[in-house]
Amino acid sequence: MHLEFICNGKKVSVDVPADMRALDLIRDVMGLTGTKEGCARGECGACTIIVNGKAVNSCLMYAVKLKGKEVFTIEGLSEESGKLHPLQEAFLEEGAVQCGFCTPGMIMSAKALLDRNPRPNEEEIEEAISGNICRCTGYAKIVKAVTRAGLGNNHG
Amino acid sequence: MNYLIPETLDQALRLISSQRNAKLIAGGTDLSVQIADSLISPEILVDISGLEELKGIEEKNGFLSLGAATTIDELVSSSILPHCLVQGAKSIGSPQIRNIGTLGGNICNASPCGDTLTPLIALGGILVLVSSSARRKVRLEDFFIGPKMTVCADNEILTEVLIEKDYLQGRSAFRMTGKRSGQVISQVNVAIWLEAGKSREIEKIRAAVGSVAPVPLRLKRVEQALKGRAVHERLLKEVSELINEEIKPISDVRATDDYRRRVTVTLFRDALEEALQGFN
Numbered sequence: 001m002h003l004e005f006i007c008n009g010k011k012v013s014v015d016v017p018a019d020m021r022a023l024d025l026i027r028d029v030m031g032l033t034g035t036k037e038g039c040a041r042g043e044c045g046a047c048t049i050i051v052n053g054k055a056v057n058s059c060l061m062y063a064v065k066l067k068g069k070e071v072f073t074i075e076g077l078s079e080e081s082g083k084l085h086p087l088q089e090a091f092l093e094e095g096a097v098q099c100g101f102c103t104p105g106m107i108m109s110a111k112a113l114l115d116r117n118p119r120p121n122e123e124e125i126e127e128a129i130s131g132n133i134c135r136c137t138g139y140a141k142i143v144k145a146v147t148r149a150g151l152g153n154n155h156g
Numbered sequence: 157m158n159y160l161i162p163e164t165l166d167q168a169l170r171l172i173s174s175q176r177n178a179k180l181i182a183g184g185t186d187l188s189v190q191i192a193d194s195l196i197s198p199e200i201l202v203d204i205s206g207l208e209e210l211k212g213i214e215e216k217n218g219f220l221s222l223g224a225a226t227t228i229d230e231l232v233s234s235s236i237l238p239h240c241l242v243q244g245a246k247s248i249g250s251p252q253i254r255n256i257g258t259l260g261g262n263i264c265n266a267s268p269c270g271d272t273l274t275p276l277i278a279l280g281g282i283l284v285l286v287s288s289s290a291r292r293k294v295r296l297e298d299f300f301i302g303p304k305m306t307v308c309a310d311n312e313i314l315t316e317v318l319i320e321k322d323y324l325q326g327r328s329a330f331r332m333t334g335k336r337s338g339q340v341i342s343q344v345n346v347a348i349w350l351e352a353g354k355s356r357e358i359e360k361i362r363a364a365v366g367s368v369a370p371v372p373l374r375l376k377r378v379e380q381a382l383k384g385r386a387v388h389e390r391l392l393k394e395v396s397e398l399i400n401e402e403i404k405p406i407s408d409v410r411a412t413d414d415y416r417r418r419v420t421v422t423l424f425r426d427a428l429e430e431a432l433q434g435f436n
Contacts, residue, residue, distance in 0.1 A: 001159060018157050018158055018159035018201070019157045019159070019191075021188075040192065041189045041192070042185055042189065042249070042250075042252070042253055043250075043339065045250065045252060048252055054229070054255040054256075055251055055252050055255060056252050056255050056256050057185075057250075057252045057253065057256075060183075060184060060185050060188050060189070060252075060253070060256070061184065061188070061256065062159060062181075062184060062188065062201075064159050064161070064203075065184070065203070065205075067161075109251065109252070112251075127251070127338075128251060130250055130251065130338035130339055131249070131250020131251050131252045131253065131338070131339050132250075133339075
């Protein structure tokens, strides 16, 4: 099936099999391997991407559902110059990364939150990342990092 | 597998009545996992998540109408829905799942533990099922005939859920328990809607429990026992026994039958207490 959509600000035009997942389109066809496959059944959040402003599990979504949508993956956060997104900076500053496998999904869930609620409190952050599992269990630093990125929004 | 995206409800109805082994898909958060696990193998998926006819929450003709393709997140964010339905919607899955999962999907997936099902039974929810040639209404409490089984025919589409506006009066509450607080499937869930007097005497009540029988269950004998009476400890003991007679839990991967029995009674009492607050 043919579909066109916007990914990380660029127009994508591609043919996909009907049963292909959005996750496989992003990783295997488009080569954007920052989005991870963890559980493959919507429980771990490692595959989180943003579609029309909402965080979703790309493992549960058929690729054809991206037709006409605006999609962001972790690769779309930093600028072309290499300048990192404030969330990425905050994760580095707070040491919110251990093995790193959950990090792209965590950051995408956090971005969806900050885009609609620029200065979230701890409870709102925990709620927003409740669908993302970190098996290194580094949640405290992840919450601190998102808080930090939010506080940055106050000054910017 | 073929994937079709009709542009209108009529097109969708024609597709499912003319194609063999076609399955409706909306958010796909349950269905895609069942397909990946080879539990079902539809030849054709008909995606109805984008149909305008199935979207939105609105008041019309004395009813609150909830489109079947309304996402779970849209239920959570709504300011006009009864409390128990918002609470139930909030306890489904994760933010990512609530963003694409739909009300109609939660209902038609027909899991005994769906967290919008008990609230909608407590609220007297009516389903509108449409086929190419007919339109009929079915009460949600009559919709389920077993785990994953409903009275919805292969050529029908659930288009909307109706709640009589009378149920916007009164108060309601939902409780569930799972193995942790987020991203979890209910071991037991309970929803209660009621109207009461100032001294806690119950005037009207509807109650439902989920995940403790093959289908979500309306507790008719419990409702009868509570109607017209003031809630106090002795009555609650009587009600606990009735609950235990009405439910038929099993032991499975999520909980034992004994645990479910104990927890159902506790959750019922909690939900009842919450719904009664405000009438005191």
